[in-house]
Amino acid sequence: MNLCRLKNLKGISTVLAVGILWLLAGDAFGAETASATGVTGGYGPAPDLKPSDYPQVAGVNSRVTIWIVAQLHLWFAAFVLAVPIFVFIIEAIGMRTRDKRYDDMAYEFIKVSITAYSLTAIMGGLLLFCLVLFYPDLFRYMSVIFKDSMFYYALLFFAESAVLYIYYYGWHWLQGGFRKWVHLTLGLLLNAVGTTLMLLANAWLTFMMSPAGVDPAGVFSGDAWAAIHNFLWNPINIHRFIANIAYGGSIVGAYAAFKFLTASGAQEKAHYDWMGYNANFIAICALLPLPFAGYYLAAEIYAYSQQMGITLMGGLFAWLFIIQAVLIGTLFLSANYYLWCGMGRSDGAKRYYKYIKYIAIVLIGAFLVWFTPHTLVLTNEELKALGGPYHKYLGPLGIMPAKNTAVNLMILFTALSFMFYRRANKVATVGWVKAGNAIQVALFTTGILNIFFLGVYHGYFTNTVYKVAASIPQVLTTLIVIVASVVIDSFMYRRSQEAGPLHWGRVPPRSQYALFLLAVSFTWLMGLMGYIRSGIRQHWHILDIMRDNSPDAFTPTLGYAANVVSLATILFMAMVIFVFWLSQVSGSKTLPDGYWKE
């Protein structure tokens, strides 16, 4: 208990410190710049910096420092913003079903995130400090434009902390009847505040990619909403929102896996197995729409600037998408693998075992197509380094329609895995089981054929420059097949019988490593995508407005970036393990003999 109180105090004081620092920084810089540029109503053009304008601290690489700190902040923030989203949903499910296990699980999730919350604040404060220290002019310029939103950000941060603490510490107090409703409302409020926080931070980030509300010299029009609501704001908001949920699910899954592996009793094992299953379920649900959100984001980047779009999908970064494909393939495979292992919990699952190898084959095949290199468009120097724009053997598999086809198949088959899992322990009792199954088989077959046909036809027999015409009907096919068959399934198994009791906890330890793999891959993937997001701006702090003239303006190679990302991932994982450990010791009590007066 003692430790708990201490932690709490520390959390609050960090929050205070960060908030005050932020406010001070925002105001002080605002005032200074305004007085320096008085004539134009307070807004000067973006400064043209010289290398000497970037303070150097001996032995410290400014860019790598900022990079790692920002990434750590983002990981923690993504995690602590995502957890309340599904905690809210799980709490609501618990309220509806009156199954206390859900309520306990929701509470445990939020408990994990609360320690992470103070780490988010610490990393945020550190990020601010590093920005002011290493990139003072950039920060000054940004804080003139985003003065107000930074202020509200700080304010919202207080609000978020307050609501979070009440929500967490009031969990057991606000139980039953009307009080539970109050508690659920707090959860909703927490999410509203958290999401707004994310939207504001995203605005600063996307402003740097697609600046708005400023003229070509960087003179701010004073319209803060225009700067916030810039071209790439919403595409990134959507992709991040979804990715964060998947990410939060995967981290919580790793937590459950860790607890499962270290659990002593069968009951504890059963509990954490169940928790891990639910976390994985959340991660998969959010994983399925992610590729679509990703392509939408890429299309919007292309629409904003053809130049940036080509930098993104061609050239150096084309190889990044191959690494991305490897990682996403890993995510899908480990999520599926976990489901397959989980079938061991049920005695009825044997009926489905024989199909699994086919799913695995399709997944791996799709994965291989996906990670076949795209046509590479390079600058001249890069061309020379590589020896040609096309991949030697795999050209035709590298184009977009082939990849879209692969992605859609991967999603369909993951959904199929999941349906098998759901059915594993059930025996349908309705009279139309045969017909229902036949319809589902037909649905999947026509769906797969249609996806194939669209991909092949548009990919190889049409002659558009960007062969993406197939993607929308393909996505629609995938969605229709999934939704329709899930609906049929839910009717078919309405009054089903259980094949036998589910044996929670009866999974091999290696299944838990699939959960770790999911979490680690996700973390690393996020880091990698952070690199490309910033990388496509090339030598610009703010695209076309404020040039990066620091010694670090060059775009690093993929290997270099991967090493930084790996280092950051290891740091993050170490901190996460620390958090897990902390939430473990805070729950255990040591009774020292004879220490306290009786």
Added chain:
Amino acid sequence: MRQFLMVVAFTLLTVGLFAGYSNFGIPQIEPAQPPKQEKIDLGAMTMDKFIALGEKIFNGKGTCTLCHNNLGRAPMLGGTAGLVPKRLVDPRYKGEATNVEEYLIESFVKPSAFVVAGFGKKGTNDTVSPMPDVSAGSIRLNDAEIKAVVAYLQDSGGAEVTVKIPTDAPEQTEQTEGEPRAPFETPEQAIAELGCGACHKVATEEGEVGPDLTKIGGLRDKAYLRQAILDPNADITEGFEKDQMPPDYGAQMYAQELEMMVDYLAGLK
């Protein structure tokens, strides 16, 4: 504890595999360095050099080949100069150019004045060009650079090169801070302002670090003098050290100042 160590080892292994794949599994391409913000020494420029400069900008700073390559993202520009007469009378042409040079410049800075069929922005029916204004944004070529690219396109398109190498206008490059400096009126003023006298005996100055310049016109021709200022290390005067004279006068002087200085020095006999 064993479980804990296994998890740690597993995490490190996974991260190591990803890092290893990124480092060794795919080719490491060294991304192009950010384009330099350097001054062009127009004063010391021949037409051949100007065309070569245009080619360099076309492939480098201008990032034109990002789109204008054989992958169908944008038209190839080899024959564009020859096509201009047809473009000018095309009913879809919305610009104001009357000759090849004007047309090319216009297509760089107002790409939508004429959009080559099939290359317009999606959904605009070839009325809006996806090409950025190359005098603004991240490419931001200045007038001289644009003229150099025009010269290159005229030359490589087999058309007559009509552009003049600009020497009259002060160069505006991104590096100049605030107001561009007013050009020096006389060679003496330039020598005083640029501090040549700190090292040289020239005009009224008595510097001793570098060679005496009071009779330099008798020893060296104009081309040599130009080079001695732009690239001091190209040829070191006997009895003196390398790296003594600042190498960046080319960037500090406007083209016409350099010519004025060279003329002046050549006249000292």
